[in-house]
Amino acid sequence: xxxxxxxxxxxxxxxxxxxxxxxxxxxxxxxxxxxxxxxxxxxxxxxxxxxxxxxxxxxxxxxxxxxxxxxxxxxxxxxxxxxxxxxxxxxxxxxxxxxxxxxxxxxxxxxxxxxxxxxxxxxxxxxxxxxxxxxxxxxxxxxxxxxxxxxxxxxxxxxxxxxxxxxxxxxxxxxxxxxxxxxxxxxxxxxxxxxxxxxxxxxxxxxxxxx
Numbered sequence: 457x458x459x460x461x462x463x464x465x466x467x468x469x470x471x472x473x474x475x476x477x478x479x480x481x482x483x484x485x486x487x488x489x490x491x492x493x494x495x496x497x498x499x500x501x502x503x504x505x506x507x508x509x510x511x512x513x514x515x516x517x518x519x520x521x522x523x524x525x526x527x528x529x530x531x532x533x534x535x536x537x538x539x540x541x542x543x544x545x546x547x548x549x550x551x552x553x554x555x556x557x558x559x560x561x562x563x564x565x566x567x568x569x570x571x572x573x574x575x576x577x578x579x580x581x582x583x584x585x586x587x588x589x590x591x592x593x594x595x596x597x598x599x600x601x602x603x604x605x606x607x608x609x610x611x612x613x614x615x616x617x618x619x620x621x622x623x624x625x626x627x628x629x630x631x632x633x634x635x636x637x638x639x640x641x642x643x644x645x646x647x648x649x650x651x652x653x654x655x656x657x658x659x660x661x662x663x664x665x666x667x
Contacts, residue, residue, distance in 0.1 A: 506530045519544040526550035536561050549576040559584055571596045582607045589613070597622040604629035614639045627654045 506528075513525035514535045519542075525531075526539050527550050539551045540562060549572050552562055559581045566577050566587055574591065578599060581587045591603050592613050597620075603609070604617045605628040617629045618639050627650060629635065630643060644655050 503530065507532055511535050514538050519547055522547045523550045527554050529554075529556040531557065533561070540565060545570040545572045548573045552576040552580050559587070563587075566590045571599060575599055575602070578602060585610070592616050597625055600625045601628040605631045607632075608634045611636050611639065615642075618643055623648050623650055626651045630654045630658055 507530040510525050510528045510530045511532055511534065513521055513528075514531075515538065516522050516525070522539070522542060522544065523546055525535070526542075526547050531539070531554070536551065536557060539547060542548050542551075548565060548568060548570065551557060552565055552573060553576055562577070563586065565573055567590065568574050568577070574594060574596070575598070577587060578591055582591075582603065588603065588607065588609060591599055592609075593616070594600055594603075600617065600620060600622070601624055604620075604625055609617070609632070614629065614632075614636050617625055620626055620629075626643060626646060626648070629639070630651070631654070640655065643651055646652055
């Protein structure tokens with residue numbers, strides 16, 4: 457299967473293929489076998505074929521191949537469940553970044569053991585309240601910092617981040633363009649001069665402060 461998809465190239469070269477190209481490669485195989493353009497019925501058949509091939513690749517012994525498979529838009533529920541339990545952090549991260557996989561099918565990865573996967577979950581689903589509610593208390597400061605800086609957060613979560621024990625998290629919150637005025641006033645009284653200085657820098661750069 458792998459040789460049919462990737463030709464004579466070795467596995468090292470497979471790592472250079474962009475994940476988004478997996479469906480194109482698989483489609484190319486199906487079109488070659490079918491002899492060119494396809495009718496609607498044959499399109500359906502091709503999609504079934506692509507899903508079948510992807511279901512094989514998610515079990516591949518090479519993590520690089522499984523990463524490619526995790527980015528496919530032809531993942532079945534069984535394939536998704538297998539990839540969620542993959543031993544490779546990078547494979548699970550690729551799965552969370554797949555735009556064809558909804559949060560409802562990977563939400564347990566919000567609590568993944570790997571910071572890499574949880575960070576990928578934040579990048580893919582950071583606007584979802586159920587993701588924010590968990591990651592606002594993540595044990596990794598870099599994850600809390602990114603959440604604080606980049607996403608529109610309800611006031612209750614801003615309050616939690618404004619009292620975070622790590623100074624960099626509180627400073628990141630100040631960089632959030634949606635920072636609540638009440639939270640900003642509280643941070644202006646922060647015990648850390650670094651945090652108060654971050655507010656001063658923001659105000660110096662803002663002609664007007666708006667929420």
